[in-house]
Amino acid sequence: MAAGKVPGRAWVTVFAGTAINLCLGILYAWSVWVKYLKVPMKEGKLMLELAGTPIPQFPGWSYLTAAQCSTPFSLCVIIFALFMIPGGRIQDKLGPRVGAITGGLFLAIGCIIAGLSKSYAGLIIGFGILGGIGMGIGYAAPTPAALKWFGPHQRGLVAGLVVSGYGGAALYISPLGEFLIRSTGLTGSFVILGIFFATVTIIAGSLLKWPEPGYVPPAAPATSMAARAVTAVDWAPSEMVKTWQFYALVWLFIATTQSGLLIIANAAPILNKAAKGVEFLQRNAWILASYGGLVNALGRIGTGKYSDIIGRDNAYTINCLVSALCLFLMPWIIASGNLVLLFLAVGIAYWQYGGGLSLLPSYTADFFGPKNLGMNYGLVFLGWGLGFFMTRLGGTIEDLTGSLTWAFYLSALVLIIGVIVCRLAKRPMHVTE
Amino acid sequence: MAVRGSEEKAGQRPAFSLVWEERKIITVPGTPWSIPYIPHPDNLAFDVFVSFVVSALLAIMINAEAQAWVATILGDVRPGAKDRFHFNVLFHLSFLGSLCYLVTGFGWPKPMDIDPTKFRHPCLYLLLARLAGPVANILLANIAASLVFLIKYLDMDPLVFMMVLGVNVTTAVYHLLPLPPLTIGSWLVGCLPDRVQTLKRVLNFIGPILIVAIFLVERITHQGIVSPYLNPLVVRLVRFIIGS
Numbered sequence: 001m002a003a004g005k006v007p008g009r010a011w012v013t014v015f016a017g018t019a020i021n022l023c024l025g026i027l028y029a030w031s032v033w034v035k036y037l038k039v040p041m042k043e044g045k046l047m048l049e050l051a052g053t054p055i056p057q058f059p060g061w062s063y064l065t066a067a068q069c070s071t072p073f074s075l076c077v078i079i080f081a082l083f084m085i086p087g088g089r090i091q092d093k094l095g096p097r098v099g100a101i102t103g104g105l106f107l108a109i110g111c112i113i114a115g116l117s118k119s120y121a122g123l124i125i126g127f128g129i130l131g132g133i134g135m136g137i138g139y140a141a142p143t144p145a146a147l148k149w150f151g152p153h154q155r156g157l158v159a160g161l162v163v164s165g166y167g168g169a170a171l172y173i174s175p176l177g178e179f180l181i182r183s184t185g186l187t188g189s190f191v192i193l194g195i196f197f198a199t200v201t202i203i204a205g206s207l208l209k210w211p212e213p214g215y216v217p218p219a220a221p222a223t224s225m226a227a228r229a230v231t232a233v234d235w236a237p238s239e240m241v242k243t244w245q246f247y248a249l250v251w252l253f254i255a256t257t258q259s260g261l262l263i264i265a266n267a268a269p270i271l272n273k274a275a276k277g278v279e280f281l282q283r284n285a286w287i288l289a290s291y292g293g294l295v296n297a298l299g300r301i302g303t304g305k306y307s308d309i310i311g312r313d314n315a316y317t318i319n320c321l322v323s324a325l326c327l328f329l330m331p332w333i334i335a336s337g338n339l340v341l342l343f344l345a346v347g348i349a350y351w352q353y354g355g356g357l358s359l360l361p362s363y364t365a366d367f368f369g370p371k372n373l374g375m376n377y378g379l380v381f382l383g384w385g386l387g388f389f390m391t392r393l394g395g396t397i398e399d400l401t402g403s404l405t406w407a408f409y410l411s412a413l414v415l416i417i418g419v420i421v422c423r424l425a426k427r428p429m430h431v432t433e
Numbered sequence: 434m435a436v437r438g439s440e441e442k443a444g445q446r447p448a449f450s451l452v453w454e455e456r457k458i459i460t461v462p463g464t465p466w467s468i469p470y471i472p473h474p475d476n477l478a479f480d481v482f483v484s485f486v487v488s489a490l491l492a493i494m495i496n497a498e499a500q501a502w503v504a505t506i507l508g509d510v511r512p513g514a515k516d517r518f519h520f521n522v523l524f525h526l527s528f529l530g531s532l533c534y535l536v537t538g539f540g541w542p543k544p545m546d547i548d549p550t551k552f553r554h555p556c557l558y559l560l561l562a563r564l565a566g567p568v569a570n571i572l573l574a575n576i577a578a579s580l581v582f583l584i585k586y587l588d589m590d591p592l593v594f595m596m597v598l599g600v601n602v603t604t605a606v607y608h609l610l611p612l613p614p615l616t617i618g619s620w621l622v623g624c625l626p627d628r629v630q631t632l633k634r635v636l637n638f639i640g641p642i643l644i645v646a647i648f649l650v651e652r653i654t655h656q657g658i659v660s661p662y663l664n665p666l667v668v669r670l671v672r673f674i675i676g677s
Contacts, residue, residue, distance in 0.1 A: 034589075067590035071480045074584070074593035078487055082494070085520035121479050129483070237518040238505055265583055378520065385576055392579030396676055 006218055009209055010149035013096075014158055016207035017142025018165035020100050023197045024107065024135045025169020027080070028293065030073045030127075032177040036186060037123075039063040058186045060118040068120055075128030076135070083136025084381065088144070088374030090137060096145035096208040103138020104201020106130050108194045115190025126190075138201065139166065144373040145208050147365050151217040152230040153308050155365055156315070160304025160358035167300060167354055170293035175286070233430040234371030237379060245367055248425040250383035252316065253360050255418030257387025259323050259411045260353025262394050263330065263345060266404060268292070270334055271342040278339065291343070295350040303355030304362070312363055315355070316422045320415045323352040327412035331405045357384075367427045390414065468671050469538040469603040469664060470596065484593045488600035489534045490522045492570055496604065497525040497542035499569030504562040509551040516545065529641040530614060537648035537660070538600070539607040541614045542566075544637070549623055556624045563620045567605035571670075574601040578674045599671055606667045610659065613640030 036058070039050045051065045091099040110130030114123050143162045150158050173193075180189035211217075240246050275281040275288055307315035326333075326348045333341045364377045394407035466476050470485055501517040511517055516524050525542040534540035547562050549555035577598040581591035612618040613636050622636050651658050 067592055068480065070584070070589035070591070071484070071593055073589065074580075074591070075483065075487060077580075078491065078593065078597065082487070082491060082522065089519060089521070124480055124483055236512050238510055238512050238514075241502060241518070242506060242510070261583065375518070379518070386572075388576050388579035388583065390579075392575070392582045395582050399676065 006149055006154070010146075010211075012207050013142075013149060013209055014146045014161055016204040017100075017146045017162040019204040020104060020138060020142050020201055020208075021162060021165025022169050022172070023104060023200050024138050025166045026107070026111075026131070026173050026193070026197075027073070027076055027135060028167075028170035029173035029177050030076075032174050032181070033186070033189075034069045034073075036181055037061070037064045038066055038069050055186075061186050062119075064120055071120075072114075072123045072126075072128040072131075075124060076132040079129060079132025080135045080139070081385065083133050084140055085375065085378035087137040087140030088376075088378035091141045091144055091374035092372055095210060096141040097205050099141030100138055100205035100208055101202055103134045103136070103141065104197055104205060105134070106137065107134030108198035108201070110134060111190045111194030111197065115187040115194065118187060140374050140378065141205075142208060143361050144365075144370070144377065145210060147361065147373060148370045149211050149215075149217060151219055152362075152366055155362040156304035156307035156312065156358065157301070158304070159361040160301040163357050163361070164297040164300040164354075167293060167357075168297035171290050171297070174290075230366045231369050231427050231430065233432060234369035235367075235376065235428075235430065236372060237375050239430075240368050240372075240376055241379065243428040245425050245428045246380070248421045249360065249363055249367065249380045250386070251421050252363070252418050253356060253380060253383025254387045254390075255320065255415050256323075256352055256356025256359075257384050258390030259320075259327060259415050260349045260356070261387065261391045262407065262411050263323075263326065263349035264292070264353070265391050266394070267330070267334065267342055267346050267349070270337070271339070271346055274337050274339050274342055292346065292350050295347045296354040299351030299354030300358040302351070304358040307359055307362065312359060312366065313422055316359055317419050319352045319355045319359075320419045320422075323348055324412040324415040324419075327408045327415070330408040331403070334404075466596075468599040469667050470599055471538040472535050480592075481596070484596040485534075485600065487593075488597040489531070489540065491573065491597060492601045492604040493525050493530070493540065493542045494520060494522040495569045495573050495601075496566040496608075497545050499565040500545040500547065500562050503565035504545070504547045507552055507558045507562060509548050509562075514546075516543070527614070527641075529645055533641075533645050533648065536645060536652060539603045541604075541608070541641075544614050544619060547623070559623045560620050563616045563623070567608045567616050570601040570605035570608075571674075574598045574605070574671075574674055577601065578676075581675060595675075598674060599667075602670045602674065603667050606663050606670065609663070610644070612644050613637050615640075615644070 036055070039047050040063075041047070046066060048065060050063045051068070052062050055061045055063055087099060087103065090102070107130070110126040110133075112126070113130065114126030116122070117126065143159055146158050146162050147155055177189055177193070180192055184192060235243075272288060281287060303315055303319060306318075310318075326345050330345065333345050360380055360383075361373070361377050364380050365373050368376050390407075390411055394404055394411070397407040397410070398404050466481060470476070470481075472482065472485060497516065498518070498520055501514075505511070505517065527541065527543040530541035530543070532540075545562075545566075547559060549559040552558035574597070577594045580594045581598065584591045584594065608616040610618060611621055613622050618640055619637075622633055622640075625633055647658055648660075650656075651660060
């Protein structure tokens with residue numbers, strides 16, 4: 001099957017992957033549970049003396065302090081990161097079914113334990129530890145599996161569709177969680193979601209499939225920009241880290257992550273404050289709550305799609321230049337407090353941040369081949385972690401200079417360097433070529 | 434900043450008193466442990482201990498993988514090696530290194546096998562490869578500090594990330610000790626000439642036992658032997674990184 005259309009199985013794999021990510025994204029919805037678990041406020045202060053006392057409307061549960069509420073979430077994030085690269089290895093070695101179903105079951109069992117234990121320790125073990133393990137193993141499985149089916153001219157869209165699930169999860173899990181807590185209580189919400197996740201990941205996971213050995217993805221039409229820069233060799237991770245192009249990809253990841261986070265962290269609170277004065281938004285609070293998640297998910301699909309048409313480099317360039325412009329204008333936008341501009345700025349940041357998350361797996365596949373993609377992408381993903389530096393640096397700059405202006409300029413500069421690096425980086429040549 | 438270090442005042446019972454009284458203790462408001470965190474019956478709350486174990490696993494993994502990474506780049510390539518580029522912490526756990534975390538709050542991974550004869554400048558490159566471990570720990574501590582900073586926007590407390598930060602800085606600083614499984618020690622042993630194979634083997638065997646022994650003695654006798662010299666550095670670095 002060298003030319004023409006991909007088989008139906010390929011698209012089944014893509015949407016099964018999206019479904020799995022839609023489950024794993026529960027991390028984004030933790031705040032829903034926090035709302036009910038945290039000690040209530042009285043006159044603007046947390047009533048900390050209530051911590052440890054029973055919550056009246058949920059028998060068996062006790063109030064937690066604010067610090068305790070964030071522990072399961074934080075542990076989940078860290079353990080997710082700890083398991084993500086071994087998860088890629090599991091995918092590469094044992095196949096996506098094993099990875100996705102194991103991951104999904106860990107998360108499901110974790111949710112059920114968290115619900116039934118009705119305790120802080122149970123939340124740590126269930127949501128924090130088992131949930132984190134599940135997300136790490138599960139997240140690494142669907143993207144590489146789906147990418148193996150497609151030629152380079154479709155990789156962008158496919159990666160975007162699969163990872164949009166994780167970003168889009170915030171859209172439905174928050175309201176669903178809220179509904180379940182109100183109708184069935186805290187225990188019920190965790191147990192029902194756990195059973196739901198187990199069902200979805202087992203069904204969707206068993207639909208994930210690698211192509212048969214010897215399968216050749218449909219070749220790209222000669223006009224496709226994305227197809228030009230693709231390797232035919234599968235690089236091992238130890239070979240990959242010796243190429244400068246690997247570090248270029250890490251830089252591209254750092255650039256998109258840092259600028260996105262910097263704007264989101266600083267503009268989103270201002271946007272929320274500005275929105276308080278608008279009655280329409282006050283009445284429809286869901287618009288603000290789901291705006292970020294929606295644009296984030298759309299940015300992943302959209303960027304993926306146009307990267308297939310105009311080429312990865314051009315898509316990255318457009319995203320980053322628009323973002324850089326936005327960063328240069330940020331001091332002015334924040335000062336103006338204009339609602340429309342703030343919406344636009346936050347939207348661009350989310351779009352660009354999501355776009356990075358769908359461009360980079362495709363770049364990694366283009367440069368280093370699909371065979372070890374799970375592991376290789378895991379290593380490139382380190383750039384995402386390093387991207388957090390900038391938000392921190394932004395805070396330091398704010399402390400030193402009294403404003404974030406220079407942090408925004410610096411961040412724009414990092415993006416522009418990212419664009420230059422991206423224009424210069426062509427796929428590496430393997431010794432066997 | 435939501436998080437600021439503050440020193441315990443004299444006379445006040447520190448949140449967690451450990452080995453010697455005059456020790457400077459850095460605490461974070463609402464944080465029931467000192468930096469460096471050392472597991473102790475007084476501070477073994479479940480959430481704190483879980484955070485500590487996870488942080489220690491991260492520190493071990495990142496320390497070992499960074500050494501492997503730099504060794505590979507500098508010329509010691511080993512495709513398919515079990516302990517390289519797997520980012521699987523189970524491949525890196527050593528018994529005494531993990532035990533040491535429980536005794537004194539730092540530890541080490543299984544010694545990363547690096548062959549200096551494959552390097553162009555064996556001694557220099559070996560130092561670079563070994564140093565990559567603690568450098569990576571500091572890098573991870575910085576990422577944790579960034580998350581501490583970022584998480585306040587989510588209206589959350591950054592305790593777990595403070596633990597990751599503290600454990601990684603502690604690991605990085607204590608790896609300056611010149612005893613074999615630690616960075617400087619393993620570099621010194623690695624640079625010994627090949628004639629003294631037996632000496633190398635003896636040092637590599639004794640090193641970890643000696644470290645655990647030193648810190649066990651510290652804990653049992655309540656006398657600082659090495660820690661009073663290193664802990665101020667740990668505290669200073671942590672403060673520098675969280676910017677307080």
